[in-house]
Amino acid sequence: MTPERWQRVLEVFDSARGRPPTEAADFVRAExxxxxxxxxxxxxxVAEHARGGMLDHSPWDDPTAAAAAPACDQPVFPPGQLVSGRYRIVRFLGRGGMGEVYEAEDLELKEHVALKTLLPAIASDGRMIARFKREIQLSRKVSHPNVCRVFDLARHPADGPASDATVFLTMEFLPGETLSARLRREGRMPAAEALPILSQMAEGLDAAHRAGVIHRDFKPANVMLVPSEGVTRAVVTDFGLARSFAPSGETTATLTGTLMGTLDYMAPELLSGGAATVASDVYAFGTVAYEMVTGARPFAGGAPLGGAYLRLKGPAPSPRTRAPDLDEKWERAILRALDPNPERRFAKPGHFIQALKGEAPSVTVPLPKVTRRRLIAVAVAAAVLMVCALAWQAWRRSIRLPTIKTIAVLPLRNVGNATDSQAFCEGLTESLIGRLSQLERFDDHFSVVPTVEFNSRTIRNAADTRRAFGATLAITGSVERTAERTRMALNLIDPATSRQLDAYVLVAPEDRSTALLEQSFDHIVKTLRLTLSSASRREIAAGGTSSAAAFQFCQQGIGLLRRRDGPQLDDAITLFQKALREDSGYALAFAGLGEAYATKFTATKEPELARQARLNGEHAVALNDSLASVHLALGIIDSRTGRLSDALNEFQRTIKLDPASFYSYHWLGRTLDSMGRTEEAEQAYLAVLSMRPSYWLAHNGLGAFYYQHGQFDKAEPLLRKAIDLAPDNQITHTNLGGVYLAKGLYDAAEEELKKSVATKETYIGDSNLGSAYLMNQRYEEAAAVLEKAVKLNPNDPRVWRNLGDAYRFGRRPAEAPPCFRKAIDLVERQLSVDPANTEALANLALYWAKLGDRSRALAALGRALAGAGVNANTHFNACIVLVLAGKTPSAWEEVRKALDAGFSPELVRKEPELAPLRKDPRFLSLLNGDRQVHEGEKK
Amino acid sequence: MSPAGEITVLLAALKSGDASAESRLIGLVYDDLHALARRYMRRERPGHTLQPTALVNETYLRLISDRAVDWKGRAHFFAIAATVMRRILVDYARQRAAGKRIGGRQRVDLDAFMAAASPRIEQLLILDQALTRLAEWGPRQARLVEMIYFGGLTEKEAAEALRISVRTVRRDWSASRAWLQNQLSKPPA
Structure with a gap:
């Protein structure tokens, strides 16, 4: 068609549609x-205009909610018609995906049968018909009162040419309604009413399974409820027919649409291409049971295909969320039947019924020790596909466990050659520690040393963990990955004696390595005899993914993100993105990605990263609102991007979800501090310390806080302790170096900062070392080390400023202004995201002042001092700005405020920019006077 | 540039007549809307239907925090969101259809007592093809169908987005609907 022609069609149609039908036709012909x-x-x-159709319903409507579409076409057979010379049509019953369904009388056997016609597309495909026949032969072997009998496949007319014939199937006629109709009419049913129906269905399925017939399409619409003599007989229909319709060749196109039924009962492994098995029938059975007692399907979605999609992504929600009064036995049985892993489901539907009745032994029931272990071994064998839970001597020995369980998990060793395995190991270690830490709130005597933080160079073995952290138990292990499988070995060690208490080996095929975390966690929980309710276990397992690849990428990403010797952000980001390509609904991967962007934003101040971070973080929460770690990540993102009050909400939310999350308190402290809520911040840091007295970050956090607030004497011992706990961590050295700088102990500062740089050369270490040199007026050395710092990170304005100072006071003053300009650019970028950041505004003022632009400097300073979170640093910066701007009287005021707020008198004394004040005798008296006040505070 | 910033810029480019901005916008909006759609599908109780407009609204608010986007930019956004919604649905249908061919996992709905009113996969794909053809000679009408059918916009909203009168919308919609319905009822070629 051409646009002109279409225009003409529009016009004619528009005029025609308003006219009566007969007139309209004449009008169109005339036009x-x-x-x-x-x-x-x-x-x-015009004809289409008069009738309803597909475009009248939103494509997003739930098909189960929509009213049945009126069939436009008449049934093929009218009542009374003789079909194939043998069946007389009694009535038309309805239309299904395969064709039409009638009640008919079999004139030879004098009984009523159900007669189902097959769509011409099916009937004309020879191979499909052949397969269909084989299925029918197979299902005819099943003779059971709860299985609908299938009689025959026939043609009408019986003797006509095959191409014109209607093919149909005859089967047992079951007067009643489908389970699906019952559920639609009456909603969910009480367990007592559901049980007899479920039992009968299970018997029917079991009988078929014994005969080697898989149903493949079990759902309420395939269960007939036939009232007879006061009881309801449940009959399963249409066994095995689904598979027959694998189309051959050219019929595909026309069949895909018409045969499309509901996917709601299909096991996840079928959705992803696996073969139908007894286990997939068990899954469908579990879904039907779920629907019967809750009135809804576990993955019911608002759109036709949503549920199927979700099922691929994760475990089923508990039926008790919909039916809170449901018996726990039912809940357990249903969730087991719906396990995404087919091997963990019941072996047959009958076992499901036994579990409901409490007849089957459950592996969760505590049993005497040896038996229980064997049972666990059995359970594990059933669970991890290729399993070898090796029973070493330790299994037979009774493990003597300490009362106070302080457990350290050493980094899992990577013993494979695969290049990406190191990060996988780190991620797995981190996840295992994370999960175990969550158990702390269930057992007062159980705590976990956050091992990922200690460096393998200082903690080499289990005994070291006792010396360093007072651990009473240690877990060591290794992971070996090959292309085919991942092997994980875990040892439980008593650090006091270095004796092995337990050993455990897990092997999972590569595509199931997700199971390793679950299984090792479960095993440790059992070995340590920690009690864990099913609810808390589920909570801990939530947020997972069913994609093994996504899981691995995410674990690797977390490993890289949380590395203390400096996160490897770009690699982490790539890994999270890979995880999301595998599973775009994986909340933890979105959270990790967001956090990685936010961390990168802190380093680079690139506004785009802040937005990316926030988008991903919010998305993670949108996907899963109930995970502490997701809220924590969003809080970190908010905090790093300047949304401080949002961040507070997130951390409070995290703590509510997981009161043991000391990391949330750490960030809470950081955020409150940035908001100027100093006292609350101190409380938060103290909380971390009381929760984790042997954790370096706890000491470092509070130490850095005191450092920031000029309480150097309080900061020093904390930072020293942090260094004891994590000697090879450059952060603690950097901070302690900073304290020494502030106290004017430049030699000590230089020593610490050189250690920091030797542990790991970071721009912060180089930058602080540069500051130490600046303070000692060794400008050339300062410039050299600061040049390295800006190479490592060209995005920190403070480093550019220091470099500028090194040039300015040294021999190259001409090179200084570009550095200050660079610093201004960078800090303005930061302000474009976080416009009210006091520190950034004060820095901006300082850089303008150093560049000689007074008016801009003073404008920025005004904004800085008007904001929240003005601290000693702000006042000190203000003082410099005012001196450079020639406003000495105001500068005096600011320097006093800075000293009052605890700013180091030594730094004031040494600051080269304050030369104009230094000439004044007041300067010395001010420094001495404030020093007394400062020391008085300490007491 | 961030997605939000980029969307704002692209909307502006679109308004000033840069047609290439559209396909880039579609790419940007797709992921967000897709994730959101899934979230809705999970959260909605059974029996409820997805509200495409609510979905689009939320995406809009999430992606366009920039208040500088005026109502015309907003209309463009809604039009694009409808295109994206079409694509989400059609992609899903295509995947299902392809999965069937490979896996041979045919489904039969033998429930004699109920026929689902939701469009079948096949019909959706035919509709998509027909709509693509319609766009060749009637781009405005095709766009309108996307907005009303896939995007869930009302006639009034669509009129605003396309900057035409409601009466024209009604005329275009009736004709396009009838034409498409006719394509659907033709036997597959």
Missing amino acids: CGQDAEMCSEVLRM
Whole structure:
């Protein structure tokens, strides 16, 4: 069609649609004249206009909610018609995906049968019919009162040419309604009413399974409820028919649509291409049971395909969320039947019924020790596909466990050659520690040393963990990955004696390595005899993914993100993105990605990263609102991007979800501090310390806080302790170096900062070392080390500023202004995201002042001092700005405020920019006076 | 540039007549809307239907925090969101259809007592093809169908987005609907 022609069609149609039908046809014919093609086009449109169709319903409607669409076509067979010379049609019953369904009388056997016609597309495909026949032969072997009998496949007319014939199937006629109709009419049913129906269905399925017939399409619509003598007989229909319709060749296109039924009961492994098994029937059975007692399907979605999609992504929600009064036995049985892993489901539907009745032994029931271990071994064998839970001597010995369980998990060793395995190991270690830490709130005597923080160079073995952290138990292990499988070995060690208490080996095929975390965690929980309710276990397992690849990428990403010797952000980001390509609904991966972007934003101040971070973080929460770690990540993102009050909400939310999350308290402290809520911040840091007295970050956090607030004497011992706990961590050295700088102990500062740089050369270490040199007026050395710092990170304005100072006071003053300009650019970028950041505004003022632009400097300073979170640093910066701007009287005021707020008198004394004040005798008295006040505070 | 910033810029480019901005916008909006759609599908109780407009609204608010986007930019956004919604649905249908061919996992709905009213996969794909053809000679009408059918916009909203009168919308919609319905009822070629 051409646009002109279409325009004409529109016009004719528009005029025609308002007219009565007969008149409209004449009108169209008259309008179109000789153009027969257009005439018939518009006439057909007019006809379509009069009737309903697909475009009248939103494509997003839930098909189960929508009213049954009125069938437009008449049934093929009218009542009374003789079909194939043998069946007389009694009535038309309805239409299914395969064709039409009738009640008919079998004139030879004098009984009523159900007669189902097959769509011409099916009937004309020879191979499909052959397969269909085989299935029928197979299912005819099943003779059971709860299985619908299938009689025959026939043609009508019986003797006509095959191409014109209607093919149909005859089966047992079951007067009643489908389970699906019952559920639609009456909603969910009480367990007592559901049980007999479920039992019968299970018997029917079991009988078929014994005969080697898989149903493949079990659902309420395939269960007939036949009232007879006061009881309801449940009959499963249409065994095995689904598979027959694997199309061959060219019929595919026409069949895909028409045969499309509901996917709601299909096991996840079928959705992803696996073969139908007894286990997939068990899954469907579990879904039906779920629907019967809750009135909804576990993955019911608002859109036709949503549920199927979700099922691929994760475990089923508990039926008790919909039916809170449901018996726990039912809940357990249903969730087991719905386990995403087919091997963990019941072996047959009958076992499901036994579990409901409490007849089957459950592996969760505590049993005497040896038996229980064997049972666990059995359970594990059933669970991790290729399993070898090796029973070493330790299994037979009774493990003597300490009362106070302080457990350290050493980094899992990577013993494979795969290049990406190191990060996988680190991620797995981190996840295992994370999960175990969550158990702390269930057992007062259980605590976990956050091992990922200690460096393998200082903690080499289990005994070291006792010396360093007072651990009473240690877990060591290794992971070996090959292309085919991942092998994980875990040892439980008593650090006091270095004796092995337990050993455990898990092997999972590569695509199931997700199971390693679950299994090792479960095993440790059991070995340590920690008690864990099913609810808390589920909570801990939530947020997972069913994609093994996504899981691995995410674990690797977390490993890289949380590395203390400096996160490897770009690699982490790539890994999270890979995880999301595998599973775009994986909340933890979105959270990790967001946090990685936010951390990168802190380093680079690139506004785009802040937005990315926030988008991903919010998305993670949108996907899963109930995970502490997701809220924590969003809080970190908010905090790093300047949304401080949002961050507070997130951390409070995290703590509510997981009161043991000391990391949330750490960030809470950081955020409150940035908001100027100093006292609350101190409380938060103290809370971390009381929760984790042997954790370096706890000491470092509070130490850095005191450092920031000029309480150097309080900061020093904390930072020293942090260094004791994590000697090879450059952060603690950097901070302690900073304290020494502030106290004017430049030699000590230089020593610490050189250690920091030697442990790991970071721009912060180089930058602080540069500051130490600046303070000692060794400008050339300062410039050299600061040049390295800006190479490592060209995005920190403070480093550019220091470099500028090194040039300015040294021999190269001409090179200083570009550095200050660079610093200004960078800090303005930061302000574009976080416009009210006091520190950034004060820095901006300082850089303008150093560049000689007074008015801009003073404008920025005004904004800085008007904001929240003005601290000693702000006042000190203000003082410099005012001196450079020639406003000495105001500068005096600011320097006093800075000293009052605890700013180091030594730094004030040494600051080269304050030369104009230094000439004044007041300067010395001010420094001495404030020093007394400062020391008085300490007491 | 961040997605939000980029969307704002692209909307502006679109308004000033840069047609290439559209396909880039679609790419940007797709992921967000897709994730959101899934979230809705999970959260909605059974029996409820997805509200496409609510979905689009939320995406809009999430992606366009920039208040500088005026109502015309907003209309463009809604139009694009409808295109994206079409694509989400059609992609899903295509995947299902392809999965069937490979896996041979045919489904039969033998429930004689109920026929689902939701469009079948096949019909959706035919509709998509027909709509693509319609766009060749009637781009405005095709766009309108996307907005009303896939995007869930009302006639009034669509009129605003396309900057045409409601009466024209009604005329275009009736004709396009009838034409498409006719394509659907033709036997597959």
